[in-house]
Amino acid sequence: MSAGPVIRVRLLVATALVLGACSSQNPAVESESGELSGSAVVFAAASLTEAFAEMAEAFEATHPQASIVFNFGSSSGLATQLVEQGGGDVFASADAVQMQKVVDAQLVRGEPRPFVRNHLQIIVPFGNPAGVEALEDLADPDLKVVLAAEQVPVGRYAQKVLSKAGVTVNPVSEAGDAKGVVGPVALGEADAGIAYATDVAAADGAEGVDIPDELNVEATYPIALTQEAAGNPVAQAFFDFVLDGEGRRIMGDFGFGAVE
Amino acid sequence: MSRALSVLVRTAVALAVALLLLPVVGLLLRTPWSTLSSQFASPVVRQAIYLSLVASIAATGLSLVLGVPLAWALARWDFPGRRLVRALTTLPMVLPPVVGGVALLLAFGRRGFVGRWLDELFGISLPFTLGAAILAETFVAMPFLVITVEAGLRSMNRRFEDAASSLGAGKWTTFRRVTLPLIAPSLWAGSALAWARAIGEFGATITFAGNLPGRTQTVPLAVFLALETDLEAAITLSVVLLAISLTILVLLRDRFLPR
Known part of the structure; x- marks a missing residue:
């Protein structure tokens, strides 16, 4: 299952971008009625997949003429894509390090804003057949750990x-x-792995084992508009939506912690 | 009219060549030539190249051992379900490799319906091993060999086999001394195709064998991961893979394939 879906999504997005580039640019506009229309491309960390899918649904329900296109993947891969070839209006990263790469390339519009927090859990198959109870158990050489x-x-958080x-x-x-x-x-x-608590909660066939707070990390996710979002009201509206009341509620529903 | 057609065909040829050539040029333009040799010193790069060669050669060998008899059966035997078997042979060619990897996992994984028995009876657990990488590559590559060899067997002149057996040669001797030399070009072409497919294999491998440097991380997997952070390393690995593949294919083509 590893990288497959991600790659497929990337290909889809790449195709969409190519097609989009072929047809004359169709920038998002605000029509006379004030109705938002057009689309925005959102690059988002893989761990945001479920929450952001719901986010887009809620957003598109509010703005029926607008649509959100996602490119989910590892934040590091997305940052590389943004720096190398662009193509995204919004970037939601799982850590500040990857966001900084995009900031350093002067591709971010304004400032990145921290918007949710996450922490890690040990993930085990449903029923925990190997009886994993704590981090020490993962050192067992007979245990298959991903x-x-x-x-x-x-991966960086897990090593920490x-x-x-x-x-x-x-x-x-x-x-x-x-x-x-x-x-x-x-x-x-x-037999086990270390994943975000939100991914464990979203997984079928798996459950989580808690990691004590004093050993855990606090992963803060930043979100930012890119330079490409200039003049795209849909991108700006989605960015605001994520940070606003309903966006925060949705992220909370999926187990993400709020940022004060 | 014919002049217009000729222009059209020439344009198509030029576009086709451009489509194949431009990505390679793009890769070569971005290759960090000055640091290329230091990249080779990196153990991750060397391990990936070593694993790619081992796995792809083993997969080609396995494809030959299993695929030539299958091609023979498809070309020479008349048995019920032959069309079904032939369709099955081509299935991995149209199946997305990731799907192939999931299918392999569901069959040969620790909880797979075959893998469960392998684990219980022999203590063999395939996922996350080099064996899994070889099996995944064989799964996607063998069809290319089977199809090429079957075509060779069908198009060869069988009178030579008849002559050999009428002169008293046994079945095995006939196969070894007459049939094999006659289908040698298809064997080489099929092996080259299978090997090329195996060394480029990504989806089924990462799904079924996982990704661990030094154990199952072949060059395509290393490229995929390097893309996350180190574009230079990714490009270097890509150029290496390109060089190895081109060299071997050109050698094979010059020595064994009819032109």
Whole structure:
């Protein structure tokens, strides 16, 4: 399950971008009636998949003429894409490091705004067949553990947690994004992994084991408009929507913590 | 009219060549030539190249051992369900590799209906091993070999086989001394195609075998992960894969394939 869906989504987006580029640009506009119309491309961390899908539905219900196109993937991959080829109006990253790459390339419009918090959990197949109870258990060489690669935010966070706990894990596989940890565990092919609590909650066939607060990390997600969003009211409206009351409520429904 | 047609065809040819050539040029223009050698010193790069070669060669070998008999059966035997088997043979060619990987996992994974028995009876667990990478590559690559060899078997002149057996040669001797040399070009072409498909394999491998540097991370997987942070490393690995593939394919083509 690892990287597949992500790649497919990327291809879809790439195709959409190519098609969009071929047909003459169709920028979002505000019609005379004040009705918002057009579309915005949102690059979002894989861990935001479910919450943002719901977000777009709520947004499009409010603005029937507007549409949101997503490109989900690892924040690091998305940041590279934005810097190399652009194509996104909004970027929601799982950590500040990847957002900073885009800021450094002077592609961000205004300031990134922190909008949600997340933390990590140990993910195990439903019923926890290997009886994993704590981080120390992950050091067992007979246990098949999947971690995210250190290049991506959730992998970096997981390494932080493990080093705080003084546990060394030899994973059987390194996933390319947050969702890539969930697949093999939910299928029962891996015994455990370290994932965002929100991804554990969204997964079928898997459950979570809590990591104590003193060992856990607080992952703060920033969101920003890119320079490409200039003159695109849909991008601005979606950005505001995420930060506003209903957006916050939706993120809370999916288990994300609020940012004061 | 014919002049217009000729212009049209030439334009199509030029566009086709451009489509194939421009991405390669793009890759070469961005290649960090000055740091290329230092990239080779990186253990991740070397391990990925080593694993790619091992897995793709093993997959090609497995495809030959299993695929040649299958091609023979499809070309020479008349059995019920032959059309079904042939359709099954081409299935991995049209199936998205990621789907193939999921299917492999559901069959040969620890909880798969075959994998469960492998685990219980022999203690073999395939996912996340090099064996899984080889199996995944064989799954997607073998059809290319089977189809090419079957076509070779069908188009060869069977009178030579008849002559050999009428002169007293046994079935095995006939196959080894007459049939195999006659279909050698298809064997080489099929092997080259299968190998090329195997070394570029990504989706089924990452799904079924996972991604671990030094164990299952082949070059395409390493490129995918390097794209996350280190574009230079990704480009270097891509150029390496391109060079290896081109060299081997050109060698094969010059030595064994009719032109």
